[in-house]
Amino acid sequence: MLNALEVFTTVVVGLMVGVEFSVAFVMNRIFNALPDDSNQLAHAHGGRMLGAVMPFWYIGSLVLSAVWAIAGWRDGGAGLVVTAAALLIVSVIMSILLLVPINNRNKAWTPESRPADWKEQLNRWERFHYVRVAVIIAAFTLLVTALV
Template identity: 60%
Template sequence: MESALAVVTVVVVGLLVGVEFAVAVFVNPIVDGLPHNGGLAARSTGARLLGRVMPFWYIGSVLLGVVWAAVGWGEGGAGLVASAAGLLVLSVVMSVALLVPINSRAAHWTPEDAPADWREQLGRWDRLHFVRVAVIVTAFVLLVVALV
């Protein structure tokens, strides 16, 4: 049971890391290069889509990490799993406090009605997102080390 929980947790968090890393390193830079503010429309669509999915994915990752830490408490690697769960909680707090407010605004922007500082706001989101990616990558590494 614990082995299955560990594998599911690593897979779920690993997929989360993969999506968030891809957004940071590939997707946003590509769409930002589209002509005629096409990146703004793409990012707005992405904000709406991922804004509906990611809360469940992040909370699910936290819950899986907490359950794995609780089930394995007292065994080798439980401290790593608990630390990873703590980092995942930090990523949720960062998301809610720092990234979601920007994302919620960006989800409704169009090239015609975006605020004058939309590039700066998305740049701030990108910088904060890179920090969040570093946090969840660290959590993922801790989970993988605990698994092996």
């Protein structure tokens, strides 16, 4: 049963990393190449879509990692899993404090209602997102290492 939990947790976190990596290095680059109105609307739509799913995914990944750490406490990789869970906590805190406030503003903007500094706010979100992606990649790497 522990093996199934380990694999399931690793897959869930790995998929989350893949989505967030794609947002950072594929989707945002595509959106930023669009004309301003389309760019802003694409970011707002993406913020609404992923903003509805990602809280559950981040918290679910953290809970799964914590359960794995507790269930496998006597196993050799428990320290790696605990460290991965700690990194996932950092990613959740970063999300709540840094990224979600910007996303909550962004997802309500329209070309008519967006503030003058909307591009600067989205650039700030992207910089924070790059750091968060690095944090969750590190967590995923630790989980994979603990798995093998």
